[in-house]
Amino acid sequence: MSSNPSGNRLFQDVVATRLSRRTALTGGVVAAAGFLGAGVAGPGTAAAAGARHRRRLLNFPAVPISSADTLTVADGYTAEVLIPWGTPIRANGPAWRRDASNSAADQARQIGMGHDGMQYFPLGPDRGLLVLNHEYADQVLLFPDGDAVMTPEKVAKSLAAHGVSVVEVALRRGRWQLVDSRYNRRITTDTPVRFSGPLSGNHPALQTGAEPRGTLNNCSCGATPWGTYLTCEENFNEYFATEDPSWEPTPEQARYGVTRWGYGYRWHHGNPRFDLAATPNEPNRFGWVVEIDPRDPNSKPVKRTALGRIKHETATVTESRGRVVVYTGDDQVGEYIYKFVSSGRWRTMRATGRHPLDHGTLYVARFDDDGTGRWLPLKHGTGPLTAANGWRDQADVLLRTRQAADAVGATPMDRPEWIAVHPNTNDVYVTLSNGTGFPNAANPRRPNPFGHIVRWRERHGDATATSFEWDIFLLAGDPDFDPSVPLDAASKFGSPDGLAVDRDGRMWIQSDISNSSLNNPQTYYVNLGNNALLVADPVTGEVRRFAVGPRGCELSGIAFTPDHRTMFINVQHPGEAVPTLERPSPANPRSVSNWPDRDPKGRPRSATVAIRRRDGGVIGR
Structure with missing residues (x-):
């Protein structure tokens, strides 16, 4: 559901004009005339001819669609469960209890729930730090008796199941293992944090009478060139509610989807931090990109406010002309794509005591009909963002980032998700998961459940540029419902x-079909099975399924070792309720899935998985 009331021109309307001139349709890729003409291969094109003389990227047999309760990977590969929810992060930590009876204090010393974005930081040959997000908790599975009644102890355990895990892992005798290490730690919704940038810790909007603590709904992520981890706070609004019938959201709160009822967590029943009437400023402390130093276990996470306050889905970092650039999407229907550009060369800034993520310009994207686009600065005093129009200062612009983007005329998108930069071409890709559906030449479906991928190229290949060219890279879908979709069974x-x-x-794509649609005969997803990991060749346009997850899960998080002989992915929320199977309950938590333990008295667990070729070779080759 969108909370964007602006009248900004919808991206679907722009696409309709742009794709009336499309010129290529091949192998799962739809490309329009424009800068992509040289990059996407159509039959008989120069790009296709060149592609015949390059190494094939998709050298594995496609995995078939499946609705089985198992993780299936391509022939020639193995997938080993590494760190499921509840694993103690240190050898002397509390052991996992299969009936979910671990306490809140136990959970704070165990791997969290809802594994999502992830990065690998090498420490040496065959050893490194995995840093992974824990997006949210399934509270039916988190407690032995479910969440029908919430208590302070249950709230504390749910707080501890969220956040981030930092663990050392090593490849020993051909298997990845968790290492008992001084680096291993949990960062939860109760961990002390600090604010930096235009909104420092003493900003009035952040005052609650208590020190800032915690990070939550941590979705995608990024890594900086100086070796730190960026975790993204996404749907923070879901955790706040109140029993006060007189409470009404401010326009700013409404713009972020904050409501009196919240989304069912009921944390306010056990902790006044999450009661909107009792602690009205607490929501302002979330919706940020948070920097964590994985090599300093005593360091405090830092919320970098210069990157704006939205429902961050990613923080993809690249460099250009010595500056650091961070791309991020706002994951809700009708929201925007952003990028932050540091004010100077990041090495010089760090050497002189200025943090590159505290000083710079935040931009929001506008996509124009002719295949070009502009990055619009969200800078106080620029355009409509003036004191005369009610914008007090730059801190106010960043606190109300969504409204600032509305004001400058950004282009609403269908749920901007992860963003990736091609290491060889510098082209930038964003996944748009799905939307409410608007008829247009590229995707004439109402509703529009399948989503697509947009690609753009910054002017002169410079990520700091303020203009770009864009096109549609790929349309997802099922040709059984839309014959124009050029995707086959593979x-x-x-x-x-x-x-x-x-x-x-190789482009690795993870699907996130909502649980309400998985294998549901009443939806467009009836034929697509469980969520999957696919691979696309950006030159030839070929797409192939590499893995399929167990029931009820989302496949999320992608990280490689430097030699690319191991790929880590996350299996998030297996066993979550789906409409075609019995709903999980305290009496039967295994009704949808019992992955990965297969314990007849256990329950499903999110987990990180290490994927390797059986012959030890490079993934994908």
Whole structure:
């Protein structure tokens, strides 16, 4: 559901004009005339001819669509469960209890729930730090008796199941293992944090009478060139509610989807931090990109406010002309794509005591009909963002980032998700998971459940530029419902979400079909099975399914070791309720899935999985 009331021109309307001139349709890729003409291969094109003389990128047999309760990977590969929810992060930590009876204090010393975005930081040959997000908790599975009644202890355990895990892992005798390490730690919704940038910790909007603590709904992520981890706070609004019938949201709160009822967590029943009437400023402390130093276990996470306050889905970092650039999407229907550009060369800034993520310009994207686009600065005193129009200062612009983007005329998008930069071409890709549906030449469906991928190229290949060219890279879908979709049994999918481009140029795409649609005969997703991991060749346009997850899950998080002989992915929320199976309950938590333990008295668990080739070779080759 969109909370964007602006009249800004919808991206679907722009696409309708742009794709009336499309010129290529091949192998799962739809490309329009424009800068992509040289990059996407159509039959008989120069690009296709060149592609015949390059190494094939998709050297594995496609995995078939499946609705089985298992994780299936391509022939020639193995997938080993590494760190499921509840694993103690240190050898002397509390052991996992299969009936979910671990306490809140136990959970704070265990791997969290809802594994999502992830990065690998090498420490040496065959050892490194995995840093992974825990987006949210399934409270039916988190407690032995479910969440019908919430208590302070249950709220504390749910707080501890959220956040981030930092763990050392090592490859020993051909298997990845968790290492007992001084680096291992949990960062939860109760961990002390600090604010930096235009909204420092003493800003009035952040005052609650208590020190800032925690990060929550951590979705996608990024890594900086100086070796830190960026975790993204997404749907923070869902955790706040109140029993006060007189409470009404301010326009700013409404713009972020904050409501009196929240989304069912009922944390306010056990902790006044999450009661909107009792602690009205607490929501302002969330919706940020948070920087974590994985190599300093004593360091405090820092919320970098210069990157804006939205429902961040990613923080993809690249460099250009010595500056650091961070791309991020706002994951809700009708929201926008942003990028932040540091004010100077990041090495010089760090050497002189100025943090590159505290000083710079935040931009929001506008996509124009002719295949060009502009990055519009969200800078106080520029355009409509003036004191005369009610904008007090730059801190106010960043606190109300969505409204600032409305004001400058950004282009609403269908749920911007992950963003990836191609390591060889510098082209930028964003997954748009799905939307409410608007008829247009590229995707004439109402509703529009399947989503697509947009690609753009910054002017002169410079990520700091303020203009770009764009096109549609790929339309997801099922040709059984839309014959114009050029995807076959080996490639059809919907709701693209996770995204990465490896060093050889393969694009890895993870689907996130909502649980309400998975295998549901009443939806467009009836034929697509469980969520999957696919691979696309950006030159030839070929798409192929590489893995399929167990029931009820989303496949999320993609990280590679430097030698690309191991790929880590996350299996998030297996066993969550789906409409075609019995709803999980305290009496039967295994009604949808029992992955990965297969314990007849256990329950499904999110987990990180290490994927390797059986012959030890490079993934994908």
